[in-house]
Amino acid sequence: MNADDFRLDPSVAHLNHGSFGVVPAVVRRRQDEFRAEADRDPDGYHATLGERVAEAREEVAAFLGADPGGLAFVDNVTEGVAVALESVPLAPGDRILVCDHAYGAVDIAARRRARRAGAAVDTVTLPGRSDGEWSAQDAAAALLAAVTPRTKVAVFDHITSTTARLLPVRHLVAELRALGVVTVVDAAHAPGMLEVDLGGIGADFWTGNLHKWAFAPRPCGVLAVAPAWRERVEPLIASFYLGEGFPHSVEFQGTRDHTTWLAAPYGLRFLKELGAAETRERNAALALRGQRIVAEATGLPAWRGDAELSMRVLRLPRGVAVTQDAAGALADQIFRTCGCRTAVRPWPDAGLLRVSAQVYTRESDFERLAAGLRDIFS
Template sequence: MDIEDFSLDPAVAHLNHGSFGAAPTAVHDRQDELRREAERDPDVFFATVLDRIAKARDEVAAFLGAAPEGLSFVHNVTEGVAIALNSVPLAPGDEILIGDHVYGAVEIAARRRAERTGAEVVKVTLPGGSDGDWTGADAAAAFLGAVTPRTKVAVFDQITSNTARLLPARDLVEALRARGVVTIVDAAHAPGMLDVDVSEIGADFWTGNLHKWAFAPRSSGVLAVDPAWRERVEPLIPSFYLGDGFPRSLEFQGTRDYTAWLAAPYGIRLLDGLGANAVRSRNAALAARGQEIVAAGTGLRPWRADPELSMRVLRLPEGVAVTHPRAEALSAEIFRRFQVRAGVKPWPGAGLVRLSAQVYNTERDFERLADGLRRILT
């Protein structure tokens, strides 16, 4: 499978798959069929859509190692985290634990929940300084060291977004649960990139995107909920099925477009047909090679990496892309001048370049980025 199997512009080097994903054209064709079906007879489509969503959910649950009755479709991880946070009762003085590598929208959700309940957000600084030079055990120790008697809930990544690092989700869940802390795992990048077993992780709430690495259309995500919490879970927007409880109450919002969810199993089947483990190994190896190419071509310093991930990070020179607007400006310049899409991320002191590798990428894409970055930075 190469770029001709996607709708992506073949004139562009697409190295930012981790931000928005890209589904193969075969998956979009299936989604288009579903949309045409809905338009031919909306009454029949919406009368039967909940049963079809349940069938699709069963297939996704099997792929993720999750209990079907404990899984719900959501539109993305931001929605999943917000639902999870709203499900946990909080009072003034309670603490919500997050890490300093947290995704921005997730931090906003945590702070909003804290403002409404009188709770406090505590941000954990992970070790390693400017090079991200920490291990999973280091990260776990930092989180556990920040727990106090007031800590009620911890929100942490399975794979950090901006910095592309892997956290020991299962170990953290076990250790936090032993301390009486509710766990919410942001697994936005995990489905498809990792061989996930949600039941083994055992979090109170686990939420991941299918449209990043599992070949599903946007917007398709899932929220897995432990049995102890399912009766407390409510949708952000109520519907006629609110009284039906989880997961049905979350999955119907009137006349929304459900075709991404219904097409998600098709993307998973396509990934399995290619050999999911082979795709993961190939992408991880290419990401590592891409990091080497860009480092050699620009002199940028690579961040510590986890070998099983399909993303890698390099640190920009001091003072470059330290704010979101400046990171966006550099990303736009890279595209305008060299037709390369790269994930430029703000970071204190110096921004980061996050590289993604998917089946449509080759080493030549990373060489183009290295050449363009070298010209811009010099």
């Protein structure tokens, strides 16, 4: 497996799979066939679109251990979280709970929903914010301790985006349910990177991207909704399918490009052909080795990670990349210096460098990054 299988630029070391994913060439060809079909006969294509989306949904549901009737395609997790929040009734004085590791767009969505309802957002600071040394149990305890009698919704990650840590979602969902709190899980990185069993998680709302680690074309995500909430789901855009209810009301909006959803099962099949378990194990091990290579060569602190994850984080020097603009500028400088694509994220006192490993990644890519960072910080 190499860059040619993904149509990647072979001159670049692609160490940022976590941000956008990469589409295998075979999956892209299948999507192109769907698009060509829609262009040849738009009426014929749309006449059977509902049935074909349902078939794709069933295959994705089986992959995630979900009920097909409780799963809808969405463009991405940002849309999924917004739909979930709009579907939960809030009153003035109610509280939405988020954590300080939340993805920026998710935090914005929570604050917008709270503002419209006259509610408020409570942000939980997870332990170990300055050094990355925290356990899943400590994180769960901090989130649960922040629940108040007015907490109506808790939004938390399956895998944190900026800090690449795994939260104990099953435990959190069960404990929050006992407290009467609606759960919305941001699982942007979970499908494909982890073996997911949505039936066992049991969240009220769980939303993940298929275009990151499950090899679907962009944009492609799913929103899983518990039975008690399905009749109350409110799509962000009304369409003729509104009266049909979930999932159709969320999925069908006129001439939306549905080809990413139709092609999504081919991404799952690609992963299965590679060997899903073996691929996850290989990627997680390579991400850890890569983190160590960079840390040993540069002296950058390697933040603690989780054995199952294919992303790892290093702490940058104090004062570096503490704003979004500065983080973007450093990512550009890294690319100009050594031709490596990485994720640089702002963080208090010192920014974070996140690296990813996928089947096209090689140990030499991390060595190349380490050499470039030595030049930059020398």
